[in-house]
């Protein structure tokens with residue numbers, strides 16, 4: 291099938307590349323000239339394991355191409371996926387101006403039937419607005435359908451998630467749209483759930499908010515565990531063995547970050563309010579998440595006493611492993627707090643370093659974990675990279691000024707750390 295993907299961020303690029311890999315002819319469009327020129331040179335502008343390899347393969351077999359101009363892509367494609375950003379506005383609502391622009395462009399440039407599929411995360415009722423916008427801007431009477439097809443891929447495992455989804459959700463208002471989207475996804479051999487457009491839109495917001503709720507719930511439980519001497523890891527294991535609960539997303543730590551959970555939570559709160567419902571629970575989820583970052587700062591304060599003049603080594607800056615994404619990373623608030631108290635920060639993250647430099651000032655960026663440990667009063671683990679899990683702890687201990695590790699991601703076994711002579715503190719145990 292001939293497909294266009296508008297927007298080449300994490301979702302758009304991965305979707306475009308993977309749809310080409312399963313046999314479709316895909317044009318990926320972006321108005322960012324720099325991005326398109328990189329992509330045309332077979333270079334992926336983000337760090338996402340496995341993506342570049344499949345991109346190269348499909349460009350070579352001519353199933354995948356990149357364009358800066360939307361017009362041609364619309365004319366050549368039967369299905370158009372909208373994957374542009376929906377960044378948060380000051381009040382928490384999603385900025386839908388990019389979606390509106392694309393809808394207008396589609397309307398102005400289409401000359402036969404098109405299925406316009408929204409993949410960007412949007413508040414419920416956006417599908418309706420897209421349909422109105424297209425109708426308003428159409429030059430002649432051409433039939434079209436709008437559909438919602440939310441994306442659930444995770445950064446860092448985006449390619450795997452796209453090929454192995456738990457489900458594909460398609461929100462449609464016509465049999466024609468349903469049949470086309472089923473044909474697009476048939477090669478994935480996965481369960482396809484067909485709903486109306488509004489339900490599909492809510493499935494995305496509700497899923498992300500529910501996962502965020504699981505994380506805040508376990509972080510709240512971790513606080514209880516710390517106060518009474520229980521072990522949150524064991525608690526999560528025991529809870530997770532109940533199939534109705536499940537073990538995933540019950541990892542206590544410094545809270546969730548990234549460009550999806552914080553933003554989608556806000557947007558869901560906003561649209562709930564707009565629809566007349568006060569979603570109190572989500573406010574608590576947000577609040578617990580904010581406190582969890584400061585909880586780690588407090589642990590460092592309690593251990594080091596005076597922060598001013600102390601050197602703190604940071605292991606991991608990205609909001610989670612296997613990505614270079616720094617957006618809403620808990621490390622930002624934690625480092626800012628420590629710096630405001632006068633700490634000197636040395637940080638190591640092999641992938642997120644360049645993006646971190648754009649956000650965090652006055653940080654000494656190290657080229658390996660040992661450099662970050664050297665002479666430090668304390669090490670704080672903020673991202674559970676494999677590289678961090680495998681560090682040579684004996685070497686670390688020798689290099690540090692004091693063998694103190696505050697682990698925000700529960701990477702190491704507290705007993706082992708104690709035996710090795712570390713003053714080791716983690717979350718909820």
Ligand code: UDX
Pocket residue numbers: 441442443444445446498501505538539540541542543544545546547548549550551609610
């Ligand atoms: C998320 C959703 O998982 C995905 O379905 C959606 O499409 C986009 O948003 P992503 O933001 O890439 O994906 O990362 P995810 O793996 O879900 O982690 C989000 C944050 O939660 C990270 O900061 C992570 O460290 C944190 N987290 C996750 C926890 O603190 N504990 C957990 O148990 C799981």
